[in-house]
Amino acid sequence: MVNQVVWHGGQIYQAAMRRKRPVKSIVDFSASINPLGPPSSVLRAIRKHLSDCRYYPDSQGMALRNRLAEFHGVSPEFITLGNGSAELIRLLPWALGIRCGYVLGPTFMEFERALQLAGARSLSLHGDAVKGYPVPLEQLDRILRSVPRPFSKAQSRAKAQGRKSAVFVCNPNSPTGRVIPRSQLLQLCGELEELGIWVVVDEAFMDFVPSHSVLSQVPHHRQLVVLRSFTKFYGMPGIRLGYVVGPPGAMQGIQAHLPPWSVSHIAQVAGVAALADDGFRRQTLQFTRVTRTQFLRDLQTIPEVRVYPSRVNFVMVELPNVCSMVQLVEWLEQHGILVRDCRTFSGICNSTIRLAVRRPSENARLVRLLKRFIQNSYEDKA
Numbered sequence: 272m273v274n275q276v277v278w279h280g281g282q283i284y285q286a287a288m289r290r291k292r293p294v295k296s297i298v299d300f301s302a303s304i305n306p307l308g309p310p311s312s313v314l315r316a317i318r319k320h321l322s323d324c325r326y327y328p329d330s331q332g333m334a335l336r337n338r339l340a341e342f343h344g345v346s347p348e349f350i351t352l353g354n355g356s357a358e359l360i361r362l363l364p365w366a367l368g369i370r371c372g373y374v375l376g377p378t379f380m381e382f383e384r385a386l387q388l389a390g391a392r393s394l395s396l397h398g399d400a401v402k403g404y405p406v407p408l409e410q411l412d413r414i415l416r417s418v419p420r421p422f423s424k425a426q427s428r429a430k431a432q433g434r435k436s437a438v439f440v441c442n443p444n445s446p447t448g449r450v451i452p453r454s455q456l457l458q459l460c461g462e463l464e465e466l467g468i469w470v471v472v473d474e475a476f477m478d479f480v481p482s483h484s485v486l487s488q489v490p491h492h493r494q495l496v497v498l499r500s501f502t503k504f505y506g507m508p509g510i511r512l513g514y515v516v517g518p519p520g521a522m523q524g525i526q527a528h529l530p531p532w533s534v535s536h537i538a539q540v541a542g543v544a545a546l547a548d549d550g551f552r553r554q555t556l557q558f559t560r561v562t563r564t565q566f567l568r569d570l571q572t573i574p575e576v577r578v579y580p581s582r583v584n585f586v587m588v589e590l591p592n593v594c595s596m597v598q599l600v601e602w603l604e605q606h607g608i609l610v611r612d613c614r615t616f617s618g619i620c621n622s623t624i625r626l627a628v629r630r631p632s633e634n635a636r637l638v639r640l641l642k643r644f645i646q647n648s649y650e651d652k653a
């Protein structure tokens with residue numbers, strides 16, 4: 272049975288309608304979007320090309336794919352564009368013929384959802400809450416090792432029948448902010464490849480820690496697929512632009528499942544401009560590092576709160592049990608602030624929220640409000 276509702280952050284239009292206030296007056300910590308974006312170079316390029324909307328977009332997206340190919344050092348036939356990486360995630364199980372997916376969680380819920388919609392089995396492995404939700408690589412390893420021969424036999428039989436398996440991993444992971452070192456992930460890819468299992472790595476947040484990307488290794492693996500997004504780092508969620516990098520045969524399968532012209536010309540132009548903007552990338556990396564450090568420090572001054580380490584542009588925070596999450600989310604929304612309640616991620620069992628790293632004054636205001644809410648919660652209980 273497929274869940275009808277999958278919650279995501281960034282529901283800013285609904286919140287604006289509920290609160291009868293302008294969208295611009297809402298400060299969104301619930302979707303982890305770089306507050307410096309979109310780059311002014313992207314806005315300039317969009318303005319310049321607006322009147323091109325009289326033509327259909329290039330259905331092959333060649334200009335952007337060529338730039339991406341140069342940027343990542345892979346050939347264009349390894350790259351397929353999508354209307355956001357979410358579109359590509361939905362298609363992957365169909366396009367690769369995946370019948371069973373191991374989802375390393377707690378993580379982005381769209382992997383489970385895509386598997387369910389494709390009628391595939393979805394098995395979620397969850398990192399231990401007490402240990403701070405490490406990516407459950409050991410658990411996966413145990414599953415694969417505990418039944419090595421039957422498993423691999425079953426795998427080859429399944430493969431022969433076109434019933435393939437895949438491991439879905441988000442690196443850096445959302446909502447936990449955990450990063451799997453590149454060498455560890457590549458080792459896993461090698462091991463899984465031996466078993467004929469696909470590895471799908473969602474690198475939506477990888478621009479914040481580019482040295483851990485496995486994307487450049489795709490041409491050296493038969494069954495590695497990497498997803499990327501322009502949404503988070505370039506701060507342009509409304510444009511809808513993502514891409515997938517994988518073996519050309521798999522890319523043809525994905526293209527066959529995509530609707531024609533799914534990526535608009537404006538999105539393609541925006542992508543080309545974003546990639547050319549080295550200055551924006553440098554500025555974002557510096558800004559995020561400094562602002563996150565201060566935000567984490569300030570959050571740690573709130574009594575009884577557990578702040579998870581983060582290498583990216585969001586942070587996961589666990590609140591004391593005395594806090595009602597429903598009331599907190601509602602109360603913050605009344606103050607024009609959205610946060611992501613993490614209890615809708617399968618595998619998250621505590622009162623946990625995910626907060627984007629925003630501008631320093633916005634972060635400081637949220638910390639003050641959280642302190643006040645927690646203090647009031649204790650007083651109400653006393």
Ligand SMILES: Cc1ncc(COP(=O)(O)O)c(C=O)c1O
Nearest residue numbers: 355356357379445475500502513
């Ligand atoms: C981990 C992760 N992957 C992929 C996506 C989808 O991003 P988009 O479709 O905007 O590229 C999101 C969006 O929230 C995400 O958090």
